[in-house]
Amino acid sequence: MFAHILRRLIVWVPSVLLVMLGVYALAFYGAGDPIKLIFLRAPGDVAYDPVKIEAIRAEAGLDRPFLVQFFSYIWNLMQGNFGNSLTSGRSVWAMVSAAAPVSAALGLMTIVVTALVAVPLGMIAGMRQNSRLDYFILGTAVALWAIPAYVAGPLLMVLLLMILPDGAVPYGWGGIFSVKILLPLIVLSFQPIALILRQTRAAVIEVLSEDYVRTARAKGVPEHMVALRHILRPVLTPVVTQLGLIMITIVNGAIFVELVFGLPGLGRLTVQALINNDYPVILAVTLIGSFLVMASNLLVDLLYPLLDPRAADVKGS
Amino acid sequence: MELTESKAGISRRGLLQFAIGSAVAVAAFGPGARIVMAQEGQVLKAINPAFNQDWSPLRGGGVPFRWNSFWNASAMYFNDKGEIQPYVLTEWAPNADFSVWTLKVSPDAKFADGSPITAADVKGSWELSSMPTTKNQRIDQVLSGVAGYAAVKDGTATDISGIVAGEGELVVTLAGPDPIFYQRLANHIAPIVKVSVARGADGNEVADWFLGANGATSGPFMMESADLDSGAVVWVPNPNFFGPAPKLARIELTAVEDNVTATEMLKSGKYQAHTELVTSTIVLDLGADFAAGPTIPTSQHFWFNASRAPMDDPKVREALILAVDRDGLIKASFPDGPHQKTDTVMNSVPGEDDASFTPFPYDPEAAKAALAASTYGGPEKLPKLMFVGISSPANEAAAQYIAEQWRQVLGISAVDMKPQQDQYSGPDQNAIQIFRDDVGTRVPDAASYLAGSIASGSGNAQGKMGGYKNDAVDALIAEALALPADDPNRSAKAQEAQRIFRDDFMFIPWYKQTMSRWATANVSGMEKNLDWQVFAPWNVSIS
Numbered sequence: 001m002f003a004h005i006l007r008r009l010i011v012w013v014p015s016v017l018l019v020m021l022g023v024y025a026l027a028f029y030g031a032g033d034p035i036k037l038i039f040l041r042a043p044g045d046v047a048y049d050p051v052k053i054e055a056i057r058a059e060a061g062l063d064r065p066f067l068v069q070f071f072s073y074i075w076n077l078m079q080g081n082f083g084n085s086l087t088s089g090r091s092v093w094a095m096v097s098a099a100a101p102v103s104a105a106l107g108l109m110t111i112v113v114t115a116l117v118a119v120p121l122g123m124i125a126g127m128r129q130n131s132r133l134d135y136f137i138l139g140t141a142v143a144l145w146a147i148p149a150y151v152a153g154p155l156l157m158v159l160l161l162m163i164l165p166d167g168a169v170p171y172g173w174g175g176i177f178s179v180k181i182l183l184p185l186i187v188l189s190f191q192p193i194a195l196i197l198r199q200t201r202a203a204v205i206e207v208l209s210e211d212y213v214r215t216a217r218a219k220g221v222p223e224h225m226v227a228l229r230h231i232l233r234p235v236l237t238p239v240v241t242q243l244g245l246i247m248i249t250i251v252n253g254a255i256f257v258e259l260v261f262g263l264p265g266l267g268r269l270t271v272q273a274l275i276n277n278d279y280p281v282i283l284a285v286t287l288i289g290s291f292l293v294m295a296s297n298l299l300v301d302l303l304y305p306l307l308d309p310r311a312a313d314v315k316g317s
Numbered sequence: 318m319e320l321t322e323s324k325a326g327i328s329r330r331g332l333l334q335f336a337i338g339s340a341v342a343v344a345a346f347g348p349g350a351r352i353v354m355a356q357e358g359q360v361l362k363a364i365n366p367a368f369n370q371d372w373s374p375l376r377g378g379g380v381p382f383r384w385n386s387f388w389n390a391s392a393m394y395f396n397d398k399g400e401i402q403p404y405v406l407t408e409w410a411p412n413a414d415f416s417v418w419t420l421k422v423s424p425d426a427k428f429a430d431g432s433p434i435t436a437a438d439v440k441g442s443w444e445l446s447s448m449p450t451t452k453n454q455r456i457d458q459v460l461s462g463v464a465g466y467a468a469v470k471d472g473t474a475t476d477i478s479g480i481v482a483g484e485g486e487l488v489v490t491l492a493g494p495d496p497i498f499y500q501r502l503a504n505h506i507a508p509i510v511k512v513s514v515a516r517g518a519d520g521n522e523v524a525d526w527f528l529g530a531n532g533a534t535s536g537p538f539m540m541e542s543a544d545l546d547s548g549a550v551v552w553v554p555n556p557n558f559f560g561p562a563p564k565l566a567r568i569e570l571t572a573v574e575d576n577v578t579a580t581e582m583l584k585s586g587k588y589q590a591h592t593e594l595v596t597s598t599i600v601l602d603l604g605a606d607f608a609a610g611p612t613i614p615t616s617q618h619f620w621f622n623a624s625r626a627p628m629d630d631p632k633v634r635e636a637l638i639l640a641v642d643r644d645g646l647i648k649a650s651f652p653d654g655p656h657q658k659t660d661t662v663m664n665s666v667p668g669e670d671d672a673s674f675t676p677f678p679y680d681p682e683a684a685k686a687a688l689a690a691s692t693y694g695g696p697e698k699l700p701k702l703m704f705v706g707i708s709s710p711a712n713e714a715a716a717q718y719i720a721e722q723w724r725q726v727l728g729i730s731a732v733d734m735k736p737q738q739d740q741y742s743g744p745d746q747n748a749i750q751i752f753r754d755d756v757g758t759r760v761p762d763a764a765s766y767l768a769g770s771i772a773s774g775s776g777n778a779q780g781k782m783g784g785y786k787n788d789a790v791d792a793l794i795a796e797a798l799a800l801p802a803d804d805p806n807r808s809a810k811a812q813e814a815q816r817i818f819r820d821d822f823m824f825i826p827w828y829k830q831t832m833s834r835w836a837t838a839n840v841s842g843m844e845k846n847l848d849w850q851v852f853a854p855w856n857v858s859i860s
Contacts (some may be wrong), residue, residue: 038452049457055449055472088370089524091543097369098546154577161581168587172571173547259574264368264546
């Protein structure tokens with residue numbers, strides 16, 4: 001197991017370095033200049049002074065050649081120094097370490113809710129294939145699938161603000177045990193629930209025709225035991241893979257939900273950094289995002305043997 | 318029953334009830350209790366449109382700048398009528414040729430920690446705002462005329478040699494005469510902060526010196542806390558404020574980025590104010606009171622870059638201007654206000670009303686004739702017309718209205734518009750001809766207004782108008798700037814310069830800006846001045 005994790009880390013380091021080089025090059029050579037933007041984005045009575053701009057650029061070390069800047073950044077990174085934001089001057093580590101837990105908690109809670117809601121409903125729909133209940137569950141899933149987060153979020157927010165007295169709608173971030181997480185969680189779960197539900201249903205229908213299920217039933221095993229022991233376990237393997245991918249997507253890109261519900265997560269930080277061409281923040285977010293992808297894949301890999309003993313045998317061999 | 322009781326004599330059901338009761342009590346009297354405490358006294362709950370990461374009062378711009386007057390004192394300030402008021406500086410006097418100014422520091426002026434504000438603090442605050450690493454966006458407007466300022470701005474010095482701080486007074490030597498220098502100091506672009514806390518040994522700003530209650534600021538309120546990651550900032554009254562006692566007990570600012578959500582929150586009464594809410598339907602959504610306010614010396618126009626085709630042909634510029642019905646333009650963009658249509662570059666300054674000024678008419682026939690007389694002969698050979706600065710719903714409405722007028726009147730169909738220059742790709746980036754942007758001034762002075770907008774040395778003329786230069790305009794503005802503030806010729810010469818500029822067909826006039834209260838009707842005292850600040854924040858109260 002330890003060797004497996006180590007192998008993953010060894011592969012991750014060069015690939016993330018390559019990604020960061022690409023991102024840095026895009027930010028460096030692409031359109032936009034972070035120092036000029038500080039002044040150009042302000043209203044028109046701002047004095048745009050090239051001499052002052054160059055003085056600020058030199059102070060920030062942005063007048064050096066591309067590779068010198070990049071390797072200087074990597075060198076600092078190896079010493080645990082993520083640098084400071086070019087636009088706000090804040091420590092990038094402070095910004096990222098505040099935003100990442102919010103996104104991670106949100107992603108984790110979303111997959112928990114998704115798993116708790118979608119897997120049982122998918123099981124029921126699959127085992128009652130083509131019944132009214134199946135149609136109802138599937139129809140609801142398709143309806144949820146059709147509502148993107150950038151529509152569901154603002155609509156839900158505005159609706160609740162109109163309904164609840166004194167605008168008592170939870171807003172902002174208060175941790176996973178706060179009532180404030182409910183609305184973003186609902187909105188973020190819509191599409192993953194629909195996706196996992198449909199996937200679970202399809203897998204259940206496939207597994208139902210397997211010999212071992214027929215045998216279990218023939219032996220007189222109660223239906224709920226058949227469902228839990230013989231159908232659920234093989235169904236869960238692809239579902240867990242999908243949940244891992246969903247978590248990555250939410251952690252790195254729940255931009256609209258973060259914006260509408262005032263959540264200080266990585267998505268909002270990334271967009272702001274991209275708009276401002278804030279290289280140090282863009283690179284730090286890339287690094288964190290890449291790490292989360294690797295960690296999430298690793299977690300899924302570790303879960304496989306628990307769900308399917310055959311996976312452990314394969315890894316062992 | 319006995320079977321379900323534990324050895325301690327408590328049943329499982331009882332234990333469950335106790336746990337639920339405890340949870341309810343914690344919810345009601347734990348965090349909830351803090352909310353009740355906070356409600357004692359008047360609490361202004363305001364919305365900020367961004368998760369601002371930098372709340373330094375020395376930036377001279379950006380969203381946080383709008384709150385500067387609440388927690389920072391300035392040298393002087395203007396009230397909503399444009400009258401200058403003493404603050405940290407109580408007296409100001411020039412020498413005979415307006416090149417040396419003596420400024421007196423109020424003996425009562427104190428920082429939030431109770432220590433006196435000295436002349437050295439004033440000098441140091443101005444120097445700190447001038448340092449390039451401070452990134453103050455507008456310090457040029459305040460100190461560019463001071464001898465020795467340029468060296469500090471360029472990073473080659475840390476001391477402004479033209480300012481000498483003495484005992485309770487400053488002597489400021491200018492590079493040349495400036496009869497309205499005192500007016501340039503009356504704003505919160507470079508507020509007065511405690512230099513021993515805010516400035517490091519290298520002359521640069523100490524990181525995050527302004528966060529939390531450290532007593533280094535000087536306004537009626539002081540920052541109690543700032544959680545930059547969750548977008549929450551709290552101010553409480555400054556017990557050592559040297560002006561009138563603030564009426565509010567607390568100000569709580571929360572970041573809400575989405576304008577629709579913010580509008581609904583304001584409508585619900587949960588919040589009472591907003592830093593800056595700009596939507597086309599603001600009056601319809603939140604009422605006229607919310608958006609009301611005085612007009613300030615700032616106006617929005619569409620500027621033509623005369624160095625780029627087809628704007629290098631004056632006849633094309635004339636055609637494009639005369640083809641736009643500007644009454645319709647203001648209705649399309651701000652149908653219910655609060656901003657007002659304007660015909661001129663300069664607004665809301667003494668001398669803005671010029672009976673001799675002829676507004677651009679809406680004249681489709683003249684527009685067609687002008688285009689036909691241009692080197693292009695008609696719409697077919699015109700290159701694509703590109704707008705930039707179309708970054709809000711109101712901007713979009715206005716730009717689309719203009720484009721539609723050009724299509725209907727002149728037959729022009731190739732028009733593009735984007736929020737920022739870098740969103741155009743390839744050669745288009747350097748071919749943009751129309752820039753939507755504001756011009757204005759922080760002093761109620763016509764000559765300064767035009768010096769910053771149409772004089773050839775202004776950023777507006779050099780950048781957006783592509784190096785516009787009219788010697789007659791420049792000469793008149795220069796003559797006006799040298800005259801005393803109360804000389805009627807100062808405004809008259811500015812008016813004449815504006816009339817000459819008008820005939821160069823360089824812009825489509827749009828609106829003069831109202832500085833909205835952005836506060837619900839039950840909040841009083843939120844009126845702002847030409848510096849975009851609540852000018853008497855100690856008077857803000859909630860009924």
